[in-house]
Amino acid sequence: MGQQEGRVEALGREACLALLSTVVIGRVAWSAAGGDLKVVLVNFVLDGDSIVFRTARGGKLDAIQHGVPLTFEADDVEPALRVGWSVVLSGRADIVTDRDQVRRLEQLGGAPWVELSEPVFVRLPLREISGRRLPVHAGGVFVQPVEET
Template identity: 45%
Template sequence: MVPHDVDFHTLGRHACLRLLGRVPVGRIVYTRQALPAVLPVNFRLDADSSVVLRTSAGSDLVRAVEGAVVAFEADEFDAAARSGWSVVVTGRAALVTDPGERARLARWGPDSWMPLRDGVFVRIAPDLVTGRRLSGM
């Protein structure tokens, strides 16, 4: 039996976004062939609080998420201390098509950790931002 020596706290939007800005990797959750799919990706949080990632223009991910509502989750945990946090952003994903915006993102990042020949940026609108913090007691 696991002792109940942890405490969960719901995080507000501002705290969630602050935590998201501290980590480089998260997971995009989307639908692929009518089934749930989860893919780890590196990302950046933009000034408007949207999640931005870079991927290949011809990827299955782009075809699956363009215009779709997706979830994006990032976290940080210390299993030994039984502490950490998890944040979920839910919103519509869209390819960045504006040339000026694409140029800005190309300078600012994120860079894909995978080699890309035809990189595109995907933006996830932060329509719903939720999070929880787990604290060891």
């Protein structure tokens, strides 16, 4: 889909995948017990037709084990140019239990940003994926002087 002047551009699957491969941080959201919405940052890796992230025991894993769908979002913005993009996917995730897959993902995923006790890999397939891109707008760069003390 082509970009039009000043309009938000809907992105196709291939563009979404290309953009996801450029970042390592995203957000995972799920509906917790009682209907509370939870959103947390995760570092992730794109693995074929899935995103994979590590997590510790707790809310996310409880939700996955009970079949609660997850929503994942990653983005990048440049405020000075008022340009950016966002990719969202949702669906049911799986806990990776196969030892060979876990070893492969440990090599693929690089070092986690936070050390977790008993980390678990979670795989979220890219079945429902959509994205949007904000075109470049004439923006302004504002400089705020900071007084040294």
